[in-house]
Amino acid sequence: MNAIIRKYENAVIGEAKAKALAAGAATYKGDEFAVGDTVDVHVRISEGEKERIQVFQGLVISRSGTGMNSMFTVRRLVSGEGVERVFPLHAPRVEKIEVLRRGRTRRAKLYYLRDRVGRATRLREENRPSRKKPRNPV
Numbered sequence: 001m002n003a004i005i006r007k008y009e010n011a012v013i014g015e016a017k018a019k020a021l022a023a024g025a026a027t028y029k030g031d032e033f034a035v036g037d038t039v040d041v042h043v044r045i046s047e048g049e050k051e052r053i054q055v056f057q058g059l060v061i062s063r064s065g066t067g068m069n070s071m072f073t074v075r076r077l078v079s080g081e082g083v084e085r086v087f088p089l090h091a092p093r094v095e096k097i098e099v100l101r102r103g104r105t106r107r108a109k110l111y112y113l114r115d116r117v118g119r120a121t122r123l124r125e126e127n128r129p130s131r132k133k134p135r136n137p138v
Contacts, residue, residue: 017068033072035060035110036103041074041087042095053095056085059103061110065089075113082114 033039041056058076061084065071070089075082087094 033060033097033099034102034105035063035108036105037099038101038103039074040098040100041085042097043087044093044095057100058083058085059110059113061113062108 037060039058039060041058043054043056045052045054056074056076058074060072061075062073063070068090071086072089073084073086075084077083
């Protein structure tokens, strides 16, 4: 009995997510980015009645999920301590994501960088163009 109810609930949730994607609720405005890129994440912070934009700059160490469930993890060092934040890609609080530097990686998750310090955390830079800007048409 529970399996039938669970199956029905999953179908209803799936339909709601599909409608939200079709309606444009998941319109992501920002650069295309991948794991290994250094990004600026502009997050809307509410303090009392005021709202302001806070920029979180760091290295994307993972991406997960699909569609509306897409998440990404950004890591940076703050006074010698590693700080990681997980952001939903389509959250209304995330204003925009700017790619500052594109890193070249051979892994989907860069969790090994948690154990490294200083220059060992650097990644090679990649010269891939942003998907937002077209190449020179001939």
